[in-house]
Amino acid sequence: MSGKAKPSHQAKSARPFGENIRREFPLLIGLGTVAIFWGTGSRLVEIIAHPITLIVVFLWLFAVILWSAVSVARHADCLAIKWGEPYGTLVLTLSAITIEVVMVSTAMLHGENNPALGRDAIFSVMMIALNGFVGLSLLIGGLRHREQYYNLQGVNSYLNVIMTLAVLGLVLPNFTTTTGGPTFSTGQQIFLIVVALFLYAIFLVIQTMRHSGYFMESEHAGVAAGPGHHSLHVQSTAFHAPMLLVYLIVVILLAEKFAIPLDNSMEKFGLPQEFGGAMIAALVLTPEGIGAIQATLRNQLQRSINILLGSVLATIGLTIPAVLTISLITKRPVTLGVQGGNLPLLLLTLAVSVVTFTSRRTNILQGCVHLLLFAVFVLLIFAP
Numbered sequence: 603m604s605g606k607a608k609p610s611h612q613a614k615s616a617r618p619f620g621e622n623i624r625r626e627f628p629l630l631i632g633l634g635t636v637a638i639f640w641g642t643g644s645r646l647v648e649i650i651a652h653p654i655t656l657i658v659v660f661l662w663l664f665a666v667i668l669w670s671a672v673s674v675a676r677h678a679d680c681l682a683i684k685w686g687e688p689y690g691t692l693v694l695t696l697s698a699i700t701i702e703v704v705m706v707s708t709a710m711l712h713g714e715n716n717p718a719l720g721r722d723a724i725f726s727v728m729m730i731a732l733n734g735f736v737g738l739s740l741l742i743g744g745l746r747h748r749e750q751y752y753n754l755q756g757v758n759s760y761l762n763v764i765m766t767l768a769v770l771g772l773v774l775p776n777f778t779t780t781t782g783g784p785t786f787s788t789g790q791q792i793f794l795i796v797v798a799l800f801l802y803a804i805f806l807v808i809q810t811m812r813h814s815g816y817f818m819e820s821e822h823a824g825v826a827a828g829p830g831h832h833s834l835h836v837q838s839t840a841f842h843a844p845m846l847l848v849y850l851i852v853v854i855l856l857a858e859k860f861a862i863p864l865d866n867s868m869e870k871f872g873l874p875q876e877f878g879g880a881m882i883a884a885l886v887l888t889p890e891g892i893g894a895i896q897a898t899l900r901n902q903l904q905r906s907i908n909i910l911l912g913s914v915l916a917t918i919g920l921t922i923p924a925v926l927t928i929s930l931i932t933k934r935p936v937t938l939g940v941q942g943g944n945l946p947l948l949l950l951t952l953a954v955s956v957v958t959f960t961s962r963r964t965n966i967l968q969g970c971v972h973l974l975l976f977a978v979f980v981l982l983i984f985a986p
Contacts, residue, residue: 611851625835626845628669630818632852633921635666639859647850656870658864663856666884670853671701677846680836691817691905694890695912697850702727702886702917704854707877709861710928715864718937720925722879725772725940725948727762727917729979730883731910731952735891737972739906740958743898744966750903756816757959760911763805765952767798772948775939784939789903791930795923802919819904876983887913903964951975 639646646659682690706723709714743750762866771794785793787791809817836842868878891907897905922938929936940948954975959966 617750618654621835626673628673629845629849631853632666632670632849633858635662636852636855639663639723639915640855641852644862653870656863656867657880660860660867663860663863664881664885667853667856667860668888670849671698671885672889672892674698674701674846674849674853675893676834676851677842678843679893680834681839683834684839684842689825691908691912692806692810693846694893694909695835695916697846698886698890698913699916699920700850701853701857702882703755703921705857705861705882705885706921706925707928708858709864710880710925710934711932716875716876716878717935719878719938720921720928720939721938722876723882724879724921724925725918726876726880726883726979727921729913729951729976730769730880730887731891731914732955733976733979735887735894735910736907736955736958737896737969737974737976738891739894739903739910740897740964741966741969741973743901743903743906744964745899746899748964750898750901751962752903752907752959752964753816753818754959754962755813756818756904757907757911758803759808759813759816760907760915761952761956761959763801764911764915764918765956766953767801768948769913769923770794770797771918771922771938772940773945775937776941776945781846784941785935786926786938788930791926791936792847795926797920798923802915805915805919817904819902819906820859827877856861874983874986876986907959942986944979947975947978947982 675694677693678690678697679691684690685693702723706720709723719925740750775784775786778786778790781791864878866882867873868875890913894906894909897903897909925936925938928934939945954971958964958972
């Protein structure tokens with residue numbers, strides 16, 4: 603009897619192992635890509651003479667980084683199920699911001715100095731999250747559920763800090779007179795670093811300890827059954843946490859290589875400087891945007907808001923200090939002030955966001971307004 607039971611037991615134990623291999627196939631692709639690009643040094647990524655090869659390398663790295671970033675979001679989502687809100691969303695947000703900081707840093711330090719790259723990436727994150735994904739989430743949620751509910755105190759907490767840091771970091775530099783242009787002096791940079799980190803730390807205390815209930819799902823929201831969490835294969839924290847870190851390492855290693863073909867592509871094809879920041883923002887936000895839309899379809903608008911507004915807040919609260927710190931260490935100038943048509947677009951986006959979240963319910967109209975502003979953002983990249 604024991605001899606017959608043994609093969610059955612082995613088959614059962616082998617099945618989860620095989621499923622894990624298939625599920626973590628992106629990791630094999632990512633590690634293979636890391637080995638290829640780091641093994642060949644800069645020979646592959648520095649190819650400029652052949653446009654087709656440059657495009658292939660660019661798309662290859664973009665796809666692998668995006669696939670790995672989606673896997674980061676998947677493991678963070680599993681941890682969110684095990685730990686509950688708001689801790690799970692916080693893990694997802696901090697993972698994405700780690701990717702963003704690394705990509706912005708490597709792009710800033712590569713090649714010719716682009717003082718506006720950090721600003722462009724931060725501004726792009728705000729536009730893609732607040733207008734693109736928020737608009738899409740509200741539109742899809744409104745079409746499916748007519749009206750959706752959220753926790754007003756939580757959204758107000760997000761917007762309060764976002765508006766303050768956005769104006770201090772992206773608007774105020776246009777009006778200071780200590781230095782010429784939309785820049786800060788050394789003292790002003792240090793002040794903004796301290797203020798941004800302090801406000802973000804206070805927000806985390808509010809979110810995770812003192813008022814965590816502000817960020818829970820509204821009692822009026824009836825959660826709909828959907829694929830979302832139910833399609834995830836949740837295992838132990840000891841499995842998901844290391845896997846999340848490994849995928850993050852893959853993204854970080856490839857991000858350093860991706861910065862080179864990104865910069866070369868912009869020079870080769872004459873793309874606007876804002877395109878680089880938009881590409882970085884798109885890579886960072888796509889996994890979170892997918893998670894936010896899935897939450898909206900399940901009628902979990904508060905989770906969607908936690909993901910998207912949390913990304914914007916973390917971008918301003920952590921990426922701005924990172925960019926300014928790199929500037930102080932490397933003595934490279936950094937342009938922070940948003941200029942041209944993007945300045946009124948930023949202010950309008952903040953104002954519309956406040957109006958959108960003044961009540962506890964949303965519908966398709968608000969989603970359409972945000973998507974219109976996102977279309978303006980895309981237009982201004984190529985036709986400023």
